[in-house]
Amino acid sequence: MEKLTQQEEEAMQAIWQCESGFIKDFLDKIAEPKPPYTTLASTVKNLERKGFVAAEKLGNSYCYKAAIKEEEYKKRFMNGFVSNYFENSYKDLVTFFAKEKKISANELKEIINLIEKS
Known part of the structure; x- marks a missing residue:
């Protein structure tokens, strides 16, 4: 896309x-x-x-x-973004935001809970 x-x-x-x-x-x-x-x-x-x-x-x-749903665009955009800038590693993406202090410990816990429930 x-x-x-x-x-x-x-x-x-x-x-x-x-x-x-x-x-x-x-x-x-x-x-x-x-x-x-x-x-x-x-x-x-x-x-x-x-x-x-x-x-x-x-x-x-x-x-x-x-002609394309917003969620579909976001999904494709983010997949390309992570692939281009973080070598397809979501771990590296989260690490980047943690180092830049753009994500809190509570937000990380929420993400972990979402992953565990999926």
Whole structure:
């Protein structure tokens, strides 16, 4: 799966929130500073070309919806991220966050509990 740019990810977040809609609907979901309407429209068209978004023509406008679920994108993104930056080692990923003090002992215990229950 192709990695999305920050601008594309922001657009996808808005699309996932709306489930389906028009460019104006997505623009309303994006935090300030909002991109210009035409920039968002171009970004959504690129997402359609990449297969992340499906479009349906309604009159003179297009209604868009996500072609991939948010959870599926997260899963694929994280698998690629761990593979590229941590040599496919989730242990190294957790170790990195622990060394950077980005994860607490309680959070680690919660993760261990989740693993043991799975």
